[in-house]
Amino acid sequence: EIVLTQSPGTLSLSAGERATLSCRASQTVSGSFLAWYQQKPGQAPRLLIYGASNRATGISDRFSGSGSGTDFTLTISRLEPEDFAVYYCQQYGGSPSTFGPGTKVDIK
Amino acid sequence: QLQLQESGPGLVKPSETLSLTCSVSGASISHTTDYWGWLRHLPGKGLQWIGSIYYTGATYYNPSLKSPVTIYIDTSKNQFSLRLSSVTAADTAVYYCAKLHKIGGFDFWGQGTLVTVSS
Numbered sequence: 001e002i003v004l005t006q007s008p009g010t011l012s013l014s015a016g017e018r019a020t021l022s023c024r025a026s027q028t029v030s031g032s033f034l035a036w037y038q039q040k041p042g043q044a045p046r047l048l049i050y051g052a053s054n055r056a057t058g059i060s061d062r063f064s065g066s067g068s069g070t071d072f073t074l075t076i077s078r079l080e081p082e083d084f085a086v087y088y089c090q091q092y093g094g095s096p097s098t099f100g101p102g103t104k105v106d107i108k
Numbered sequence: 109q110l111q112l113q114e115s116g117p118g119l120v121k122p123s124e125t126l127s128l129t130c131s132v133s134g135a136s137i138s139h140t141t142d143y144w145g146w147l148r149h150l151p152g153k154g155l156q157w158i159g160s161i162y163y164t165g166a167t168y169y170n171p172s173l174k175s176p177v178t179i180y181i182d183t184s185k186n187q188f189s190l191r192l193s194s195v196t197a198a199d200t201a202v203y204y205c206a207k208l209h210k211i212g213g214f215d216f217w218g219q220g221t222l223v224t225v226s227s
Contacts, residue, residue: 001172035213044204044217045155051211088155092212096170099155 002027002091004100012108019076021103023089028069033093036065036074039102040085048087049074079105110134112205112218120225126175126192130205130218131185137163138183143208146179146190148201149220156201160208161188175199195225
């Protein structure tokens with residue numbers, strides 16, 4: 001199965017700063033079938049990005065995804081207070097679908 | 109607005125069967141061409157896809173799971189369900205049901221339900 005590695009494990013930033021999160025796959029993710037989620041404590045994950053770069057319905061344009069092959073990036077252009085959360089990547093190009101371990105974005 | 113809600117026991121004994129149901133409102137399972145899925149958040153280990161089911165009943169399971177899995181759909185009740193047999197403490201997790209976006213990713217989720225496997 002495809003193993004996803006996310007870095008950094010924790011990202012400490014201030015509101016208004018730019019966040020860059022990385023997701024690396026152990027093998028090529030076919031079709032760029034990669035999604036990003038945001039999860040806050042006690043809540044279900046929320047889909048942010050699908051197909052590596054497509055924003056899900058209702059997602060702010062502060063969130064953008066890029067990448068292909070084995071390297072993918074989620075960028076949050078200017079952090080808002082509600083953006084401090086854990087972010088997961090998921091690949092669904094290979095079976096089984098797998099998730100990365102997450103990057104926690106916390107307040108500096 | 110589409111809503112999903114998990115229900116089932118919060119405590120299951122080792123070697124027994126974990127059974128959960130996802131009730132869907134705001135859309136008819138039998139009138140959409142969507143996939144529906146079960147996932148879980150294992151403590152300290154992150155998210156794991158368990159399996160998915162199409163409205164026709166076709167199923168896809170994660171072969172990495174040690175406990176046998178069955179997912180089935182009841183269109184008359186607008187529900188789909190998960191059965192995990194012979195569970196162990198390693199199956200303790202928050203279980204989520206979700207809808208798969210047509211181009212990938214799960215775009216609607218239930219609130220999640222904690223299931224503890226313990227005697």
